[in-house]
Amino acid sequence: MSAQPQGESVNLDTLHPEQLAQVKKQLDEELEHLTNSFQQLHGASNKFRDCLRVVKSRQQAAEGSNNVLVPLTNSLYVSGQLTNTDRVLVDIGTGFLVEKDLKSAAKFYENKVTDLTNNLKDLETIVQRKQQNARTIEEVLRQKIMAQQAQGEQAQAA
Numbered sequence: 577m578s579a580q581p582q583g584e585s586v587n588l589d590t591l592h593p594e595q596l597a598q599v600k601k602q603l604d605e606e607l608e609h610l611t612n613s614f615q616q617l618h619g620a621s622n623k624f625r626d627c628l629r630v631v632k633s634r635q636q637a638a639e640g641s642n643n644v645l646v647p648l649t650n651s652l653y654v655s656g657q658l659t660n661t662d663r664v665l666v667d668i669g670t671g672f673l674v675e676k677d678l679k680s681a682a683k684f685y686e687n688k689v690t691d692l693t694n695n696l697k698d699l700e701t702i703v704q705r706k707q708q709n710a711r712t713i714e715e716v717l718r719q720k721i722m723a724q725q726a727q728g729e730q731a732q733a734a
Contacts, residue, residue: 588716593724596717603710610703617699621692628685631664635678 588596642661645653664681665673676684 588713591716593717593720596713596720600710600713600717603706603713607703607706607710610699610706614696614699614703617692617696621689621696624685624688624692628682628689631678631682631685634661634664635682637661 586599588599591599642658644656644658646656647653663675663677666676666681666684668674668684
């Protein structure tokens with residue numbers, strides 16, 4: 577049996593239980609980091625989906641519907657009116673805003689959602705592989721500990 581920590585192939589049968597425990601600990605840390613990354617990507621994907629939904633609803637809004645609620649905080653809004661309903665400011669990253677027409681903004685957000693969806697699929701595959709490696713290591717470690725206990729019992733009996 578083998579696991580692949582950091583791209584290396586390791587024969588688990590040749591490792592001592594202490595070494596296996598260390599490999600398992602490292603793999604658990606990697607899994608925790610990857611899981612956090614997965615959650616952050618999922619959150620970003622949802623944010624871009626919301627932006628896309630808002631842009632599309634603005635595209636479908638009736639002519640002359642310029643009234644909006646402007647958020648001042650998470651729970652405080654004021655009434656406002658849009659002066660230009662055909663263009664929006666899009667945050668393209670690190671706080672840089674670019675003015676785009678609604679069609680371009682929708683395309684931008686569609687591309688972001690597609691990219692993040694693909695990244696989430698790739699990351700999910702990696703997480704599943706690492707989880708399988710962790711289960712394999714746990715099983716080998718359990719077998720080695722049981723074998724050591726059996727040897728200890730045989731030595732005491734003799």
